[in-house]
Amino acid sequence: MPARRPKPSICAKGLLTASVCAAVFSVSAAQAADRRHALDLPARPLTQSLIALAARSGISVGGVDPALCAATPRAVKGHLSAQQALQKLLSGSQCRVERVDAVTYRLVRDTQPLAVVARPAAPPAPRAVAPPSDDDIPLIIVRHPTRLFDTPAGVSVVAPPMLSGNDTDLSSLAPHVAGMTVTNLGPGRDKIFLRGVSDSVLTGRTQSMVGLYLDDTPITYNAPDPDLLLVDMARLEVLKGPQGNLYGQGALSGVVRLVTNKPLLDHFEGEAGVALGTASEGKPSWRTTGMINLPLPGEAAVRAVLWDEKSAGFIKDVALTRNASNDTERSGGRLSVKWQATPGLSFDSTVTMQDLRSSNSQYVMGRTGSYRRALSLAEPHDNIFQNLAMGVTHESASGTWRVSLNRLRHKIHTGYDAQPVGRYVSVANSGVFFFEEDQIIRLSSLEASYVSPSDRPVRWLAGVFAARSEESFTPLLIDVYTRRTLYDEDRSDRIDDAAAFAKITWDLTPKWTLSAGLRAQRSRHRTLSDIARVRLVDYATSGRITGVINANPVTHELMLSYQPSASLMLYALSSDGFRTGGFNTTTAQKSIVPGTYKGDRLSSLETGLKYRAPDGRLRVDAALFHIEWRDIQSDQLRPTGLPVTLNIGDGRNTGLEIEGGWRPIDDLTLQLRAQFSDPNLHKTNPIYAKVREEGMPYISRRMASLSAQWRTPLFTLPLENTAVLSYRDGSPLNYGISRIIRMKGYVNLDLGSTADLGAYTLALRVTNATGNKSNSFAYGNPFALDTASQNTPLRPRTYWLSVNRRF
Template sequence: MPIFRGAWLSATDRDWWTTSRRSSARGSSARKAAFGSALLLVAETIGGTSPAAAREATHAIDIPAGSLESALARFSEQTGVSIGVAGALPRLVTRRVAGRMSADAALRRLLKGSGLRARRAGATYRIERAPRSAPPPPAPIAEPPLSPLTAPDIIVTSKKRPELLATVPMSISVIPLAPFGEGPATPSSRDITLGAEGLAETNLGPGRNRQFIRGVADSPFIGKSQSTVAVQIDDTRATFDAPNPDMHLIDVERVEILKGPQGPLYGSGALGGIYHIVTRRPDLDHASATLRLSGEGVQHGGVAGSVEAVANMPLADGRLAVRAVGYRIVRAGWIDNEDGRTDSNSTRVAGIRLGLRWRPADDWTVDLGVAQQDIDARDTQYVLSGNDALIRPNRIAEPTDNDFGMAHATIEGRLGGLRLVSATSIVGQGFDTVLDASAASASFGLKGAARFSDRRTYSLFNQELRLSPFDGGRWLVGLSVLGARSKGDATITDEAGASRIVDTINRRTVEYAVFGEASWPLLGRLDATLGARIFRTVSRDMAAEPEGERIRLRTKTLVSPSASLSLPLANDGIVYLRYARAKRPGGLAVSDGEGVGTYDADRINTIDLGVRKATADGRLALSGSGYFTWWDRVQSDYLLPNGLISTRNAGSARIIGIEAALDWRLGGGLSVSAGGAVQHSRLLRGADGEALDNRRLPVAPALTGRVEVAQAIGIAGWRGEAAVQANYIGSARLSFDSDLDRQMGNYAVVAARLTVSRGPWTVGATLDNALDLAGDSFAFGNPFSIREGPQYTPLRPRTLMLSIARRW
């Protein structure tokens, strides 16, 4: 049966239906019964279905996951029931619906969570928006919310088109975040790391950390090479070779972590994977606002507080809305200096984010946005005399300033049977850091105390055009142009004021790419997916040498392919086997403080075998994967004898690992989530091809594990959740260089949280590092003095945070 758009019945038909109802109401009960029987007979004669029959008859339903439009068409084919649609259907992805059920039940399942409802209109159903009202306060929590594993209808977009997580043949971790004001605190990037298997992060401090996925870790130092993990904010590529901006995750819907090489869709710099932040877009229908005030106290340290706010305002009902986010956060310090500076490593973070959504037509959406965030850290957070001491003798403060700005425009709409997406973004980042270089003064011909200052600016422009089937489909093609610029100088100044430039960065990179991915049935239920990116990179590196400026111009054409086989399982499960490759371009780097050397592009290949499976009732879900990675010409930032950071090709590496996760809702509001990962990552051969002995890749621990127990609670009309989480971080090494191969990690942390809500109010509490352990989270702090003795970065001591939020 067809799907009808626009009007449901002609004026004559409506008049006939109204007259018939009135005539029937005036007749006797016998006449009513006769008329009803006649009406049913007429409906059956013309091929229609009476409302009662449509409601009560059962049908063999098997509607695959896909767009709402294609799902409704399948529904009509399988039930013989017509569907009417007022206007254009919204762009939604529905979950699979299968089994024997009534038409009513099938439609309820298809439309669950969509904001739409099916209303009977004679022998048809009419799809319309559910009645709108002001957003109610959060409902009492009877069960903890479903995790991504036990919520098979969760949609991910990190593969650049909406897909059901249960159908994606790739290892992905999805961390859903509660709407702002409904949780005790905005999670940090460290919280995300503790909740996702395979993700590791250094601990230099906010705005200075590097992320690694599945052991693809080249160095703990912030040099000139690209990170192995690319940060993506919605459709914006946020980093190319800049440090992680560490965006505050306020008003974020979820974080998606794509594991393994992502070169086919994201190009260079995605060797380990993608860290994808998905923000909440403006709501076109409802006005709302939320304000949260928080205060924290750090044992052995100071106290601090924060204010955060989110406001949403429709400007034209259903067509235009604006959403604003603002925050100012002070994080208390806990490191003291012998010169009298106490709690010196406190940090201030301030930011705004503005988004505008415009729907000029039913099938078109325009999203515009800007964001600005400034992170100012007063000092670093390492110590020298053991990981249980929180005092050090630094003579010079070591502040860091990371300023990040972003503007973006995304246009999405329908062209015939295709979906067109145009994503344009501009990113600017300034990164300034100061270090005490007194230990290396003599190496630069200076005397006494010396101050190292590194000032860098990064800019990034990205334009993408993508086409895919409007109904969700099984393919995607795109074009991309990316331009990146990095520039900066590093200077050392002694106490007498003498200064010299010791390092420079001046690089321009342009990347042109065509990419695509397609899936199709292969044998029976087996699916095959192929993807590839062909990109041409033009890079221009400039560096200063004693005899003048050296320029290196390189043009290279690269191909990054991927291929996977997948088999769907019952209850939204999947088994998959995937291969993918990614690359990074080479460049220039200081070689000895005077000369300039070069480093070549590196390449990584990964094979990944994984499974995701949930029970029919969604209460128990398991996922697991095993992976094998080989990495050629590993680019690595490393320390020169004078403390400067350079880049080289270190050799060839191999990584083998397994990871698994479990989510279990036991009933009665109790749930358990657990996971773990084991990996073996080694640098096998040096750049000269010589075999190496037991050189572990840096930072990423060999073993990690987590478990969280959550319980829904109710206290005197307040409803909420209490949870306890424990994490074990296994041992890791700082570097595969023998003179810096220092151990870190091998500690466990426990945290707890409590959230209760009543009406528009939410009160929350979190207790981090509840046992006040002083494990060494990162065996590094200052490159100029690290060879003089051990350095430790202790865990943040026991921290209590209290918050109160109000929604309007």
């Protein structure tokens, strides 16, 4: 086995630097809130002006819909505080502004706006002001500024405090989004699923089902989730259903967008944090984080974020005589720069890096115990992620232009104990085998788009997109003791995509809206694979495979919405998505597996409603959807454990998705998220006669979560408490090429409490509070899938205590 390079510590000095700089440059939150900003905002509708003001000053504005304020478009110029600018924008309107805290304001309807605007804002009563609603957050995942209630589609938002945690990543946020699931193979190995559709729990040659974006840039192609630690994040946006029109390939079942906090031009910020964790199994864990935001001369700012952590393992590998064998170390950082060249022209750039290394996998085999197993070899995983994103934005009264460039490098190394493959080795051997695969993805993308003003009865957006993905894939199977190579492949793929897209929205009447969109794309997939030193039964000893696949898909979106009142919206939506085909290279000489697999297409019909009670205490989002999926691409395994991709057949899913929130009193908020669906194969590819027409891998027919947030005093200390109870029904693990493997359902409970002590925040969080040892994902080792039962237990009960200091 090749030696693994030592892990560099990239964060310790950076965290110390951030802490020292924060101490030197710190200012109070109140001073920051009253800071004057050099503003030059053109006269635009109130919604656009508020978004522009928030971007310039770092404030957040919630409350009533700005459209209800009947505000006259006004220009705002001069050196003004955020509150002064808000008062100018609302002058003569039917709304006034109230300050909630140092950087949060809310709009309130008032029957005497002129008199109220002149009043100074009174300091808020801590228990009388409701927390900001997710409906007040401006969304960009639909490629134009809008709000959750105004978006006629299945959209979910996760924002602080739910986004703020001691171990926040996508797997911990999935219970907060109806219909979202993340596999539990291990850090840096997982796949994301939306809307009850899944191609396979394996990560192979197929492109991702869900488009994962960091702000405006795609960060996955056919690799697993890089598992970025979500530090200093503004929110998580999830758009469900196929998004071929807006996002092209890799968005077959939806898009997940990680939105970071942007540099503040006139506002200093700093934060340093330390967290300690301990589990009922394994050694202690720890994490350090740091953030600093520095304004620069010339209307510019830089924001730096660093993190470093060690997550202690909980699987005891008795054969290797190691406790906590699956330790994971993760360190990384993000550096963002913004320059506001003119009031309407801005430049931004972000560099993101993360180095994640797991010393072993986290599944168990046989009946040795919930957290015990006996493997001959460790199964490490390294996931090294680097991304550079740059953009230029020009805003004016006629619309917004945006050009963005992205360059990604993602390196993945995974190893497996491949002892069961001995049945297929054609030469004398020791019986101890190791399989490792290295995957390097280089993705470059360029996009230019235009979005028209949002206040017009006819609105539209258009853009062009180009991307090139260059990937190398080098699987290697060796005999550990003889050092003999049993399979060696050097494969390279290059995929070129070019597309043009457009979408137009027309307000037919004040209550009816129609929109339509198209995307025309050209894709070219080239593959070159050299295979050598093969010593497996029915395999050629060497070979070369080359080929080119071209595709010219066109995708659409068609939507009709009806809003009979300010609190209710009904809509119907049709959309589709696609993935191009590819090549199988790890196939035997005598095999029914074809050398290529076709592209697949997913079409969706959806109807839904959004309701908001006039008093803001109740909200309901519901969607009924039907999905038809043709020529499903599915990553599968040959008996040797080597990966192949098959067009497994046609599938469909009909389901109901519900997200609701209720605030019975000011200090308590309850939220329910649920999905009920019927995913299945209804037409199997006749080549694979053994496949059963059952459910889809890892997709439960019933999933639900219930969360509660409440405020309560502990002596004189105010506490913010959360509880999240989630349930997943049983499901099949695979499509059953050889046999069906099923996993059982389980329940999980997470608890947390946070105390705000002014400059300090103290938090306690308990994950898997009941100590549930259920199998969350029954696949671990591809070579042993048919030889022994495999279970991946939930991480044992873990306590996290964190302290954060704001500057």
